[in-house]
Amino acid sequence: MVDSKVNGSDDQNLYFLSSSRSKEPLSINIAMFEQPLLKLTSVDIVEATNNFCKANIIGDGGFGTVYKATLPGGKTVAVKKLSRAKAQGHREFIAEMETLGKVKHRNLVPLFGYCSYGEEKVLVYEYMVNGSLDQWLRNRTGTLDVLDWSKRYKIAVGAARGLAFLHHGFIPHIIHRDIKASNILLNEDFEPKVADFGLARLISACETHVSTEIAGTFGYIPPEYGQSWKSTTRGDVYSFGVILLELLTGKEPTGPDFKDIHGGNLVGWVFEKIKNGQAVDVLDLLILDADSKQTMLQTLQIAVICLSENPASRPIMLHVLKFLKGIKDE
Template sequence: MFSGEELVFKVLILACLYSSVSPDAQVEALHAMKNALNVSASQLANWNPNQVNPCTWTKVDCDDSNNVIKLSLSSMGFSGILSPKIGELTTLRTLSLQGNDITGEIPKAFGNLTSLTMLNLENNSLSGEIPSSLGNIKSLRFLILSQNNFTGAIPDSLSNLQALIDLQLGSNGLSGQIPEHLFQVTRYNFTGNYLNCGRNFPQPCVSDSGGSSHKPRIATIVGVIGGVLGLLLLVGLLFLVWKGRRKRYKREVFVDVAGEVDRRIEFGQLKRFAWRELQIATDSFSENNVLGQGGFGKVYKGVLADNTKVAVKRLINYESPGGDKAFQCEVEMISVAVHRNLLRLIGFCTTPTERLLVYPFMQNLSVAYRLREIKPGEPVLDWPTRKRIALGTARGLEYLHEHCNPKIIHRDVKAANVLLDEDFEAVVGDFGLAKLVDVRKTNVTTQVRGTMGHIAPEYLSTGKSSGRTDVFGYGIMLLELVTGQRAIDFSRLEEEDDVLLLDHVKKLERETRLYAIVDQNLNENYNMIEVEMMIRIALLCTQSSPEERPVMSEVVRMLEGEGLAERWEEWQNVEVTHRQEYERLQGRFNWEEDSTYNQDAVELSGGR
């Protein structure tokens, strides 16, 4: 028998042990959500219910106190229902589940998500009424429930959401009265329902670009008159500012070349440089400052007057259709594509005969340089850095393909076009060959552009490029990272090996001799399991059939350790057929050694 004090002590010890192994409430809620959504075995594989801390899980973001604050699970093919357990994630600020096929109702427990600022359930198959409990989420700023099957009235409680600035309820089956306060929301959409708005009602079903409130006709007229007067005043002020700027230009050291301002282009916060300014920065575009050369011109290292180091891309043949399109395309795309793994455009310069783009100077140049052209004493890319480059590049391309609107195809993905900042983080650059893609189209027919050895077989044979074309180029870049070799190397003929790096790696993979291909500069300081994983991802990305290549979001997940085994097993079952077709396509080209070839960049020219 225990004494009273011993019994109390042992009970306390047991309680502490139990608390240390019992699943965290956040883990329980997330695991319940995963089960309710019918998540497949290959998805969210690292969501381990036995973990106490879910902050290392895929698609989960946490704050410094390990509180879950963001879940981004859009377009993942979920077909289940929403678990009421989600309501226990009281620190959650963003919940994005759009683009799935989730059914059932929104649980009332969602009203307990008092920290939530964004709830996005757009484009699912949810039904029932919108729960009035959502009116309890006083911090909610974005409520996006459009393209579902909700019915009934909009709950009056949503009028309590004073912080709401975006309300999207379009394309449902809602009916009845719209709470008056909701017409004051900055941006709203009630179209595609049976609500009291539109032609026969005083309020429109969608907000205009100017904002929220819709006053009676007299107020509208007064507003229009006030707007016109304000516009006239604004024009006058702009005229005065313009005159003042012209006076200041006369006092500046740098004077624009004649005609430089004839065709102004305005893109957000981009700086417009004077040609003379860039001429001085690059020492009159000295050949000693050339960083690289591509199909549309040279890139020069420059130093601005404030000692900022920049890279200046000077386009050649501007007056030709191709050169002009390259400039317009690159400026437009860089202005809309903002991501840590994409090269940021600082500014530009235009004259009647010149087009120049100004980028930040990448201290560690390109991946190709670091793999093959480093000078004695410069550091070799170690294996952890190469893994980081692979993931960073994949994330940049994923952003271009899946998050830009319209989507963007790079069309020349290779090690030479992946730059490295001061921390050796990957930055995808050179959008000179990029292509804006209409979201309604799956591919674009054009003449072939790119670099031989990196171009997908279907692009060579049909001229059709798509996001999967970039995936192929990315796969070749992975092989460059692992091997340190070029995509095409005629010196391999001396050893009776394949000229194409891809064929060479496939051969060694079939012979289970992958160790023979790893870059010797690594001095065996690498993880062979990780090398094999990266090569397998590269081979999946370079399948001859574009439909069977993964999209970049899948590549990101595989690099993070999710879903590779299943895809690899499928690939092995059909590789023999694909190899025969690939060899047939490659047989159309003469790969014999030619002294006129530039192995660094065998460029194909053509219209965009």
């Protein structure tokens, strides 16, 4: 175990801490990770990403850019370089990493470590070999197989489990604020893992001014965020409802297909179809069959209550998870 005080010369180091059962020191400014101890300097990070080469980019979002990287020793990881404008405050960053580093769950992307040097803030995650749910549902390259309903259902349950843990598994609770298909990553067994959890809170902790930006991604933002910028767990539930619709329909949350629909999005289109008694017509024909139809319709019912306009009418994620698991138990 490294010394609990990191001196100035070590600030640029990335720490991977070994598992320890010893009592944590009261004052600590590095996270307690469960990986074997490794120290990587900023030079190692630059080399691992080939100087943050564009060819290594595997994701780009509101919080920063993600690179596929190979650490000294050959381990493949995902390195997220936080946007400079949103990564202020070294002290706050370190404090928040302490919390996020302790969050362990089978349906959350493991955070291996972090690096803070100069104005740069870098996070290192486990690399997910099957990429994001977004990539599989869009299949823009035409090279991926169609996800059948059993895989999509597995992804729905696992993502719900991970989100329920963030909301209810420990204190302080974490509101994700940016649940979307590109933030649900898939391992080699298509077990889903929620990514970017805690980053919204991390950014808030590092900002010295009150942000007036609406948190989230267009198409996933709950309607109440138009009146208030306050994020809640029920906002995450709404965004998860959109994920369920994507899994059921195979369609994107927004797009030209919905330009003449109330709301101009997937949610509006689905609600209009249901209102007209055409619920079955929203289901993805690529995977719809006699075996999947009933469970898909039941999942659609769960999505609808997650998407209630009134936040108080939405279930909590623990209940969403229970509902989803209950489909298979019947």
